[in-house]
Amino acid sequence: MLEAEQAGRSYVKSRHAAELMARIGRTHRSVEFKHMNISAVLEELGHPTIRGYKPKPNYQRTILDAIERYLSSRPVTLWRPEAVELAEPGGLFVEPPPPLQPARDRPKELERLVRKFDAGERDFRNRQLGKAGERAVFEFEQHRLRAEDRPDLARKVRWVAEEDGDGAGYDIRSFDRSGRERLLEVKTTLGGRTTPFYLTRNECALADERADAFRLLRLYSFAREPRMFELEPPLADAVRLSPHTYQASFA
Numbered sequence: 001m002l003e004a005e006q007a008g009r010s011y012v013k014s015r016h017a018a019e020l021m022a023r024i025g026r027t028h029r030s031v032e033f034k035h036m037n038i039s040a041v042l043e044e045l046g047h048p049t050i051r052g053y054k055p056k057p058n059y060q061r062t063i064l065d066a067i068e069r070y071l072s073s074r075p076v077t078l079w080r081p082e083a084v085e086l087a088e089p090g091g092l093f094v095e096p097p098p099p100l101q102p103a104r105d106r107p108k109e110l111e112r113l114v115r116k117f118d119a120g121e122r123d124f125r126n127r128q129l130g131k132a133g134e135r136a137v138f139e140f141e142q143h144r145l146r147a148e149d150r151p152d153l154a155r156k157v158r159w160v161a162e163e164d165g166d167g168a169g170y171d172i173r174s175f176d177r178s179g180r181e182r183l184l185e186v187k188t189t190l191g192g193r194t195t196p197f198y199l200t201r202n203e204c205a206l207a208d209e210r211a212d213a214f215r216l217l218r219l220y221s222f223a224r225e226p227r228m229f230e231l232e233p234p235l236a237d238a239v240r241l242s243p244h245t246y247q248a249s250f251a
Helices: 002-007 013-024 028-044 061-073 108-116 119-125 127-147 201-209
Strands: 172-175 181-188 214-220 227-231
Touching: 013 028, 028 061, 028 108, 061 108, 119 127, 127 172, 127 181, 127 214, 181 201, 201 214
Parallel strands: 181 214
Antiparallel strands: 172 181, 214 227
């Protein structure tokens, strides 16, 4: 079902459930609950979840083993870039950022699975996904400024990462209605709103140096119904930052 959703194919959920019930001899309620367990694990892994199956975290270890086998052999986050072309430049749904939650300990089996299917690294390496998200924000900012009666500023919006390459510490140079600079770093995922993401040292440094202008735009559920929220420095007040990689040198 999830593969069909990611590929934009239609399917009948009740038919799928009926086939499972006939195959394994379980009730409809049991099948529904197992699917909600699967959604809970996929959410922890930063993967898209099946529509209509609200995550239920009370799952057994056998679910983790089954999901690991499945994801190892058949990734479900494949997507078609043309499937996420926004209908209009202002088509991103903008919402407030999620609140920072207290740190929690995961069961060691789940923690191992989260490390194996690292959502932040997956999205960081997916340049095609990153570029699609940047394009969406670039067009959104132009549309926003025109809607605010600032077509002059809309014409000045630059897709810096596309024109000059990476390394500036941000992807898009835009403005607010008064003309103040907005340096936008875009992070895009196919997963949910709390999916972890990577920040480079350069991006963190710019967030500290240009806290007045730097903004991190988080796009999520990008292949399904793209949504976005904005984070302002200091980023440590909005997300939990932890070192992930180390540079090794001989001097």
